[in-house]
Amino acid sequence: MYVLRRWWGRNGLRLGLALLALSTALLVRQTQGAFVLELYRVISAPFQSQGPTRAEILDNAQVQELQQRLIELESQNRSLQELLNYNAAQPQKGIAAPIIGRSADHWWQQVTLGRGKRDGVEVGSIVSGTGGLVGRVIQVTNNTSRVLLVSDPTSRIGVTISRSRFMGYMRGQSGNRAVMEFFEKVPDVKPGDVVSTSSFSQLFPAGLPVGRIESIDFSKSPAPEAIVELSAPISTLDWVLIAPNSKPAATETTPPLTPPEPTLP
């Protein structure tokens, strides 16, 4: 008995630990290593990119469906215009350009692109990216060009509400917001409406998507104002598309945008 107790005193702890290890190993084996895998997932979760969720997959499918319908409608529209002898410019091929630099000053919202005169970029060319209008080329060197973003306070664009065709002009507010001022006193507009360039714009061709209405302030005098959320995520864009501009005023140095007299609805 004494011998057994002495042996237990010497090896009990060791035995206990060994048993614990064995049983744990057995448990892990029986559960197919679920605990280890779960722990691994928890630890590695912050370093992994999240896969598409169910909602995202559905969203993507919807986007694709809408894009396909859009292409279909665009081609229908084109053939109808051809039937009517409508003389519209065919969509021109753009130049893909990388964004190589941001503004060198905090007060200006500009980016520098890695394409210039040699690639056919001109002052006044339209720059767009994923999501919509990005800006306008204001300076060109041989291999770079500088773009004044639509989010710059000095870039003013004539815009229209796509749904109800109410006009206004838009001033950039640094970041991805802009303020739209309407020409009418009581415009038909609600949050979520799509904003695109209007035919009054002297610098941009009409019909380019710009953003969507975020909120509206009807109490503003003399005309209501709306906050526009720009649809192109300019701060995260890496590549943009430069398209030549057909507007004659665009090649001059930023003429002031003169809005038409406010008309009563």
Next chain:
Amino acid sequence: MNDLLLLSPSLRQVINGLVTAGSVLACLLILPTRLAGMELLGVGPNWLLIWVVAWSIKRSPWQGALAGITLGLLQDGLTSASPTHTLSLALVGILTALIQKQRYIQEDFISVALIVFGMAVIAETVTAFQFMFQDLRLPDRLSSRTLSEIWNYHQQIALCSAILSSLWAPALYYPLNRWWQRVNMAEQLQS
């Protein structure tokens, strides 16, 4: 030290000029980048302002003003010339030179960072006033920035720019200051 002493005075001056110009060029090149850790709300450090402070700290107000105007013109070229950046940077150069003359502040990293912080705020305020006067001179409803926009934006820019510039100031100040010290010492030893 010795390698600089061995050179002829004219060659040393040429090298000094090249290093100084090279550092300005480096500042200009880094200005449009937004590396990780160099950006706060889309605002990066004002490298040219840091350079002007580093230059003016041991020089006369005139030299400071000259450097400010030169770099201001460079920045005008990189962004937009109206309003000009020369005014704010020249003021920064003059003020920095005046501060050091009175020897209130010991010369080390912390004080340099503090000076850069204050100067960044001053520079952005000057720019905001320039925008404001532009706005008052052309009281057009369509004119670019409204007063409230200018001053709201000024708060954001001034704070972000001041914090980032002061944090990055030693990275530029330390090597430049060492180089100029070595050149000065070599000149004194030779004369």
